[in-house]
Amino acid sequence: MKYKIFVDGQEGTTGLKIHDYLSGISNIEVIKIESEKRRDSEARRDLINEADVVFLCLPDSASRDSVSMVSNNKTRIIDASTAFRTNQEWTYGLPELHKNQRGKIQHSSRVSVPGCHATGFILAIQPLIAEGIIPRDYPASCYSLTGYSGGGKGLISEYQSSNREQLSAPRPYALNLNHKHLPEMQLYSGLHAAPIFTPIVGNYYQGDAVTIPLFPGMFLKHVTARDIQELLASYYEEERFIRVMPYDSEAYLEDGFFNLMACNHTNYLDIFVFGHKDRIVLVSRFDNLGKGASGAAIQNMNIMLGFDEGAGLE
Ligand SMILES: NC(=O)C1=CN([C@@H]2O[C@H](COP(=O)(O)OP(=O)(O)OC[C@H]3O[C@@H](n4cnc5c(N)ncnc54)[C@H](OP(=O)(O)O)[C@@H]3O)[C@@H](O)[C@H]2O)C=CC1
Numbered sequence: 154m155k156y157k158i159f160v161d162g163q164e165g166t167t168g169l170k171i172h173d174y175l176s177g178i179s180n181i182e183v184i185k186i187e188s189e190k191r192r193d194s195e196a197r198r199d200l201i202n203e204a205d206v207v208f209l210c211l212p213d214s215a216s217r218d219s220v221s222m223v224s225n226n227k228t229r230i231i232d233a234s235t236a237f238r239t240n241q242e243w244t245y246g247l248p249e250l251h252k253n254q255r256g257k258i259q260h261s262s263r264v265s266v267p268g269c270h271a272t273g274f275i276l277a278i279q280p281l282i283a284e285g286i287i288p289r290d291y292p293a294s295c296y297s298l299t300g301y302s303g304g305g306k307g308l309i310s311e312y313q314s315s316n317r318e319q320l321s322a323p324r325p326y327a328l329n330l331n332h333k334h335l336p337e338m339q340l341y342s343g344l345h346a347a348p349i350f351t352p353i354v355g356n357y358y359q360g361d362a363v364t365i366p367l368f369p370g371m372f373l374k375h376v377t378a379r380d381i382q383e384l385l386a387s388y389y390e391e392e393r394f395i396r397v398m399p400y401d402s403e404a405y406l407e408d409g410f411f412n413l414m415a416c417n418h419t420n421y422l423d424i425f426v427f428g429h430k431d432r433i434v435l436v437s438r439f440d441n442l443g444k445g446a447s448g449a450a451i452q453n454m455n456i457m458l459g460f461d462e463g464a465g466l467e
């Protein structure tokens with residue numbers, strides 16, 4: 154039997170990339186909406202209820218509308234928006250989070266795809282909190298360097314159609330310190346308070362690196378950067394898409410600089426541990442359109458339908 158798959162938001166950045174991935178997967182039938190009807194509620198309602206799995210690649214409010222259109226017990230939803238990420242009736246689609254998270258995703262009919270920056274932050278810091286190294290009341294902070302495709306069609310068109318000089322330099326944003334990923338960063342990392350998070354968008358299409366500075370003097374146990382690398386490597390040893398890089402900071406730099414784009418066009422997330430016994434920096438590197446969005450959405454579908462987890466992704 155072929156599973157019917159519908160992508161609501163099929164002509165957006167995330168939706169188009171999901172279609173690319175779906176074209177490499179067997180045992181599915183992709184059902185599409187006529188282009189001119191893609192915002193027509195009745196046409197969307199019909200396809201949503203016909204499909205076995207629906208990807209929502211929409212703004213939050215449109216995602217909520219689509220979920221309210223489901224009128225059967227069969228349709229399973231994978232939502233790329235922020236709308237349901239901390240909703241306890243939904244499953245957070247980060248299979249590597251805990252040993253039992255993959256099983257929850259497999260049996261869930263409502264799965265929320267994590268935000269790109271949140272993915273990088275949580276995967277790097279959560280094991281250290283769970284292992285009792287970083288205290289839950291640690292005053293965490295992080296910044297993220299991201300390509301402009303993370304901002305969807307609007308930001309892509311701004312970068313590609315304008316020659317305003319200020320777009321050539323990296324631009325910090327969310328300086329109100331209320332970025333929409335903070336609630337999920339706090340909830341799934343296990344921290345008591347959200348981190349101070351300042352993302353920075355650069356004049357390149359895709360690729361994201363989340364950097365977390367840490368002071369070992371504030372930890373609950375005496376550990377060095379090398380110990381942290383060993384702990385993370387062991388925590389993610391069996392994970393196919395999480396690669397914890399060996400501790401040897403200089404080896405990862407190209408002429409002294411870090412390459413933000415080395416995970417592009419893959420579903421990998423690489424974790425680096427830099428530093429020593431006094432100062433540590435964790436860096437998560439990934440493709441914001443891969444493990445940060447569409448790749449993660451496909452990985453969740455594969456788990457939910459019992460497919461090979463890497464189907465279409467490798
Ligand atoms: N880009 C990224 O890296 C990531 C994006 N996300 C999330 O995924 C979701 C989609 O983002 P992205 O693909 O980047 O956004 P885009 O702006 O590129 O695409 C949004 C899509 O939603 C459609 N849409 C907008 N409003 C409505 C509406 N009222 N009814 C029906 N369709 C509507 C648009 O239709 P139309 O074709 O007519 O414009 C378009 O296809 C967002 O929630 C975003 O936060 C998550 C992780 C990363």
Ligand SMILES: CC(=O)N[C@@H](CCC(=O)OP(=O)(O)O)C(=O)O
Binds near residue numbers: 267301334352
């Ligand atoms: C450059 C840019 O604007 N990036 C987006 C992140 C996109 C993403 O992962 O987040 P959502 O799934 O929550 O949309 C931002 O920082 O808001």
